Amino acid sequence: MLEGYVLRCLSCGATYKPDPWLMRCPSCKGLLEPKLNDVEVSWEDFRGRKFGVWRYRELLPRVRYQVTMGEGGTPLIELKSNLFVKFEGANPTGSFKDRGMSVAISVAKEIGVKSVICASTGNTAASMSAYAARAGLKSFIVLPKGKVAKGKLAQASLHGATVVEISGSFDEALEAVIEASGKELGLYPLNSFNPWRLEGQKTLAYEISDELGVPDWVILPVGNAGNISALWKGFKELKSLGLIDRLPRLVGVQARGASPIVRAFREGRMEFFERPETVATAIRIGKPVNWPKALLALEESNGIATDVSDQEILEAQMMLGRMGIGVEPASAAPYAAYLNLLGREIGEDERVVLIATGHALKDPDIIPTPRPIEASSVEEAVEEIRRVIGRG
């Protein structure tokens, strides 16, 4: 199933025969990255197929049975000339995580795994529990108590996950998952240190290139830093396969109260945030597990790491909403950053793609409740409407 792949340690460069249970380099504990050898493909190979993750199957694990619900193939919406939103909220569970779960749960299923586990600020849990349910696997999730948006909790519950709430942050939840997962308890981990999950997420880069060509900039929110790593891997693979001839620059955006990658990018050394805080609960992460991959992606792409305030995030969420794009707070951070960078680092004539990572319905409580006009009868309702229109 993983033929054609070699696992390479990002820290020491050691290479390993791919083993789906191998998550870290056995010799130095570095992050592992799957490398594909000897593949030859052209855009024509892909283009007769349905738009979505598995369209690019030659560049993914060769599973016998795909656990799929039509993930990927999300809309690329033109906001204005040169500005596009890749709306990942249109995935089956409402976030980009579905790309990774489809692939990683297919791998898990093929090796006979019965139970899966993740730590989550909500979206990973929602996605994992849905795909696990499709595959007939049990799911266990560890969440930071009181810090997960309502819609995401509801999804995990609906899909039958066993939920452990930890009195602590996401980072502590992840520590618990790292300790509990493994062959001993038969719990297969599905956070983004699982390299096969990121193989699914790299298809975001394939789809953008397939539909639009290579933009000048791609801007995305950064939490545990898996998605920026996967996106960059996707673009680099296309270039080395000769399917694109240049690479975009990446902008990684974090909320100011949870911005260890931004600080490390500016100061050249990583110091974690012990008490991350932001309204954007999806990216309320102080110790991003993929930080070495993310910093490399930013450096190699000649990119930028930047932070935005909670107020900027909420304003950007509202502005996108008024343009018809409903996103959760974390997913509005790229638009806030774009507004800050436009006319400075980003030129007006440059082509930009914002990654809208999750749907607005994930976190309904953050959206101000409308103040309705009260009407006690049909006549009164019509009268009020006439009044508002100015014909009352």
Ligand SMILES: Cc1ncc(COP(=O)(O)O)c(C=O)c1O
């Ligand atoms: C909606 C949303 N946006 C962005 C992110 C950040 O992605 P990553 O953790 O891959 O950096 C997450 C989860 O972490 C998320 O749920």
Ligand SMILES: N[C@@H](CCOP(=O)(O)O)C(=O)O
């Ligand atoms: N925002 C994430 C945090 C976990 O990230 P992961 O990519 O490592 O699973 C979530 O939705 O839980």
